[in-house]
Amino acid sequence: MSNIHERPILVEQHPVTRHQYIIPTPTIDALMLKIKKLVRMHTPGAVIFAYPRFGKTYGIRYVKNALQYDYPGVVCLSCGTEAKKAPSEDAFFTMLLEASGHPNALTGSVTRKRRRLNERIAELVDASGHNWFVIFADEAQRLEVLEYEWLRDVHDCLERKGIRMITLLVGQPQLLNQKTALRQSNHTQIILRFMIAEMRFDGLADADSLATCLQGYDEAVYPPATEWTYTRFFYPQAFDAGFRLVDQASAVWEAFMRAHLKSRIAVPLEIPMQYFAHTIEIALETNMKHDMLDFKFTPKMWDEAVAESLFSEALQELYLGMPSN
Template identity: 45%
Template sequence: MPDSLKRPVDPSAHPLVNRAYMVPTPAIAAMYSRVRQCIRRGVAGAVIYGHTRWGKTYAIRYCVRLLHLELPRVAVLTIGMPRNPSRSEALFFGMLLESARHGRPDSGTALQRRLRVYHKLAELVERAAGNKLIVFVDEAQRLELEHYEWLRDVQDELERRGVRMFTFLVGQPGILNRKSSFRQSVDTSQIVSRFMVDELRFDGFRAADDLKMSLAAYDTSTFPDGSDWPYTRYFLQRAFDTGFRLEKQHLALWDAFDAAHRRARFDFTMEVPMEYVARTIEIALVENMSHDAMDFALSPALWAQAVDESNYVAALEDLRIIFVDDVSAGL
């Protein structure tokens, strides 16, 4: 390979190969816009719901990064709810301490842990030199009534300390059933008014134009940072330098997913999860790296192969019943 084509790092160190990168999507943009709107309007709680594999956890990470950049005086905390979470007060507050990176999350009684949570969260807000705490709860459909009550206690205590807490419950559509059930009782309706005032559906890709934003990010995101090596150029340098851009491939990529969708005879409207778009692009770039040439193009056959290897069809076979239920429910 000529010196001019030598890459600055080994492919094994590239974020795309290691799946250690982030690109925006229309759904992420909508989610971040809603988060910012809630903060501006003082809406203390919102539900953001979408199917598994839609990229919600990824979206939380992206939103957290943007909040740190654009609102540096706001403290941000992310809590990931485990499967079958314990209803132990001590374990729950220990989990909050661990999320806040406290040095002793597993020691002490429930009361001691609770008090340490109050102090630690107030400390995070003070360190940010502001008066707001943003909390993202991932897999929020796993929260039980007790967890909501403990979060309410945290919110109340922070209010007493002059801190405004905003909570974004990010989970699967089943969380809407929990919201409906809470509304039925006076004792639990306040949970809705505190944590579930607003709601947003987190979508997959629904049209070819939806792909443009993400594809363009591969053409502009660089590694190493600030270098002249956009992701697309790193893998297809000769093609990139003669005008190839992934952003221009949005129709071809959409057609490949559409063809796979039709071959599988899915009886629901196509909506492609971010996970499989990203995986398809990764396969297309990495597998064709050795084929790079000035006139190289990702043909329909190559895109079809990448979609097939992404396991998109197999994944949606597993989710077929969920999509059918969505159509019935009008989601």
């Protein structure tokens, strides 16, 4: 490999190899627009739902970064809810204190933890230059009524201080069942605070959507402030000769379509982001040894990458093994 094609870092250090990167998708872009509208309209909360591995957590990371870019200094907290036998007020407020970065999240009584949380958030928001903040609750279908009531206490306390709290519940479709159950049990205040809006986090449903994602690999650079795009890093010779991943959108879509048809699942093809990204990572790393000026991916290469991503196995679980709810 000539000097101009010599990679600036080891392959093992690249974010694609380490699975530590974010690229935009049509679904993420649409979600971002909806969340910005929530902010403008002073909507207090929303449900964001999707099946497992459709990229919810990945998308939320992107949205947090984008919010902080568009609203410099804005406070964005995130917490992951855990499965438990019964809700614990102490554990709940410890979780929120940890999400807020409080140094004493584990000590003190529940009363002290409640006070610390409200003071900590007020301090963060005051320093941000805004009068609102966003909190993302991941796997929110695990929350129980008592926990929603505790969260409502936080919302109301901060509202009295002039601070607007926007709560985004991120989880699986069971969240919609939970909303229905809350409505039937007359927990209207919980719905109005946290579930008034609904957003579905879709998978990738056509070649154009794939093209948007693939273009991200062609444009994102690492190391920062260099000309080493992700695609160029893995295929420097081919890239210099004009190779771009975006031109592979139809070929990648057709490979997923072939796998989908073999699975005999009677639903339209919708690719979870997790399996799309894993497929691209496998293809980039597995075939980089073939890099040359006239390198091209073959249908077989894409078929093998899709198979190694375990997309077909996941499809069976998602659409056959999961309850319809």
